[in-house]
Amino acid sequence: NAGVTQTPKFQVLKTGQSMTLQCAQDMNHNSMYWYRQDPGMGLRLIYYSASEGTTDKGEVPNGYNVSRLNKREFSLRLESAAPSQTSVYFCASSVSRRSNQPQHFGDGTRLSIL
Amino acid sequence: SQQGEEDPQALSIQEGENATMNCSYKTSINNLQWYRQNSGRGLVHLILIRSNEREKHSGRLRVTLDTSKKSSSLLITASRAADTASYFCATDQTGANNLFFGTGTRLTVIP
Numbered sequence: 001n002a003g004v005t006q007t008p009k010f011q012v013l014k015t016g017q018s019m020t021l022q023c024a025q026d027m028n029h030n031s032m033y034w035y036r037q038d039p040g041m042g043l044r045l046i047y048y049s050a051s052e053g054t055t056d057k058g059e060v061p062n063g064y065n066v067s068r069l070n071k072r073e074f075s076l077r078l079e080s081a082a083p084s085q086t087s088v089y090f091c092a093s094s095v096s097r098r099s100n101q102p103q104h105f106g107d108g109t110r111l112s113i114l
Numbered sequence: 115s116q117q118g119e120e121d122p123q124a125l126s127i128q129e130g131e132n133a134t135m136n137c138s139y140k141t142s143i144n145n146l147q148w149y150r151q152n153s154g155r156g157l158v159h160l161i162l163i164r165s166n167e168r169e170k171h172s173g174r175l176r177v178t179l180d181t182s183k184k185s186s187s188l189l190i191t192a193s194r195a196a197d198t199a200s201y202f203c204a205t206d207q208t209g210a211n212n213l214f215f216g217t218g219t220r221l222t223v224i225p
Contacts, residue, residue, distance in 0.1 A: 004156070024119060035215075040217060041217065042118075042152040042202065042215040042216050042217045042218060043157070043202070044215075045212045045213070047125070048211075056211070058212055059212065090156055090157070092156075092157075099144045099145055099212070100144075100145060100162060101162070102147065102159035103157075103159065103213065104159070105156030105158070106156050107154070107155050107156045107158045108154075108155075108156055109144040
């Protein structure tokens with residue numbers, strides 16, 4: 001009963017390196033999301049995918065790209081990492097984008113950029 | 115910022131006591147959700163209250179919503195050590211496509 005699985009759990013990068021964060025859900029959810037969590041800031045939405053084949057920008061999309069590979073998988077890519085992208089990244093999914101649907105979260109990827 | 119704000123930022127109580135945390139927001143909403151986050155883990159959905167509801171219960175949780183004051187409160191009754199976590203409110207704002215999360219209340223329940 002995995003729910004939302006994120007890999008890797010931890011990563012250290014040097015400035016300018018690229019990386020892809022992976023997310024997969026086994027709940028047959030249509031919608032998926034990427035958030036970042038910074039101290040004192042709460043969670044902020046980076047990108048979301050309302051359904052397979054669609055992606056849209058959230059509140060803080062600059063410096064990131066996403067791919068909705070199939071219904072299960074939604075990846076987040078940092079093309080040229082910057083220290084300001086040091087954060088904890090969470091993937092979430094929900095049955096749909098309808099407002100009464102709760103979101104289910106993975107346990108996060110802790111990313112440090114030196 | 116469209117984020118909500120929780121109050122207090124941190125709360126420490128004895129096991130068996132009640133814990134109350136508050137959330138304030140700035141715009142009209144469709145609903146408000148509360149989530150819990152244990153240390154090092156992802157968020158877990160607790161309860162959703164719609165804009166036309168004033169109070170909702172789920173087990174030891176009681177949520178109130180006052181849309182005129184743009185605020186909500188989460189009450190945890192008879193707290194347990196396992197309730198130690200951070201609690202976040204998230205608002206589904208009218209006309210927006212996203213949930214906006216608050217900054218969280220860190221609750222510590224002392225056995």
